[in-house]
Amino acid sequence: MESKKREVELNIKDLGKVLLRCWWIMLLVGVIVAVGLYLALYLTHTDEYTATVSVYVMREALVKPEGSDAAQTQGVDVSISNNIKADVLVLPFMHRVLDPVLQDAGMDVTEKNYAKLQKAISTQSKEDEHIVYISATSKDPENAKTVANLVAAETCRIFNEVLFENERYVTVLDEARTPEKPSNPISKVTVALAGLAAMLVVYLVFLILFLTDDKINDAEDVQNYLGVSTLGQIPNRRDTGKRRKGYGKYYQTYGADGKVAEAENGGKKGGAAK
Numbered sequence: 001m002e003s004k005k006r007e008v009e010l011n012i013k014d015l016g017k018v019l020l021r022c023w024w025i026m027l028l029v030g031v032i033v034a035v036g037l038y039l040a041l042y043l044t045h046t047d048e049y050t051a052t053v054s055v056y057v058m059r060e061a062l063v064k065p066e067g068s069d070a071a072q073t074q075g076v077d078v079s080i081s082n083n084i085k086a087d088v089l090v091l092p093f094m095h096r097v098l099d100p101v102l103q104d105a106g107m108d109v110t111e112k113n114y115a116k117l118q119k120a121i122s123t124q125s126k127e128d129e130h131i132v133y134i135s136a137t138s139k140d141p142e143n144a145k146t147v148a149n150l151v152a153a154e155t156c157r158i159f160n161e162v163l164f165e166n167e168r169y170v171t172v173l174d175e176a177r178t179p180e181k182p183s184n185p186i187s188k189v190t191v192a193l194a195g196l197a198a199m200l201v202v203y204l205v206f207l208i209l210f211l212t213d214d215k216i217n218d219a220e221d222v223q224n225y226l227g228v229s230t231l232g233q234i235p236n237r238r239d240t241g242k243r244r245k246g247y248g249k250y251y252q253t254y255g256a257d258g259k260v261a262e263a264e265n266g267g268k269k270g271g272a273a274k
Contacts, residue, residue: 014210022206026199034195041186049141050183051176053152055132057085059169081130081169088132088159088170089123092151096158101150120144121151131173141179148176 058081091097098117102109107117125132134155136148152172159170 015207018207018210019203021210022202025206026202029202030195030199033198034191037194038186038191041191045184045186046139047182048137048139048184049144049179049181050135050137051141051144051148051179052133052135053148053172053176054174055088055134055152055156056171056173057081057088057130057132057169058171059167084159084169085125085130085132088155089125091158092121092123092134092155093118097151097154100154101147104150105147117147120147136176137183145176145178152176 095114098114098121099109102113102117107113120137122135122137123132124135134148134152136144136151138144138147149172152175156170156172160168
């Protein structure tokens with residue numbers, strides 16, 4: 001009888017069959033990967049704290065104009081504010097600001113310390129706002145607050161005293177406070193995604209093994225790949241055990257030679273008859 005060529009066709013039933021075979025391995029591997037990654041991050045992770053100062057970029061007039069002059073002056077101030085906001089975002093990274101900050105912090109003014117402090121500073125601002133946020137990151141929360149306030153104060157001083165001849169166009173709106181929580185906590189979402197990715201890899205491995213398996217394993221395979229129906233199945237001794245209860249009952253009743261094995265005491269059925 002000519003056999004049909006096996007065609008690899010996946011359906012929901014096959015996917016479920018693969019899942020039933022490997023779900024416990026998927027779960028085990030996923031838990032191991034997630035726990036292992038969390039422990040690795042926990043042992044190598046160093047908490048960092050970020051303190052932020054908000055700086056208002058708008059002229060603070062000592063004498064407010066009245067009438068038509070007020071609207072004209074306000075328009076000029078807004079235009080200047082929009083132009084200098086980009087400069088406020090850049091100035092905190094320059095030597096002109098950071099060198100005095102290093103001195104105030106009791107550090108030597110060297111290129112190494114300058115680069116280290118420059119790396120700890122960050123600035124940002126929204127397009128429709130006149131507020132610039134100056135942040136400092138450090139392993140010590142108090143140090144982060146101190147550096148952020150020093151950088152913001154020095155930035156405002158340079159703009160107001162040097163560039164605008166004591167016109168207060170840049171003002172500290174809200175000073176930095178001591179941060180209570182780390183700014184770089186261990187991401188539980190990342191750990192969970194790593195565990196799920198490991199589970200998916202295990203499932204794909206079992207799916208590939210299922211697709212590449214060209215052996216006939218059960219009666220369903222005989223019907224699918226040979227195109228014939230089965231009248232019955234011959235139990236295999238290897239199928240006895242807790243997972244093969246039906247075959248197990250067969251071998252509890254019959255021996256290897258097919259004869260009924262009756263125990264003499266109590267009429268219990270046993271192994272193969274001698």
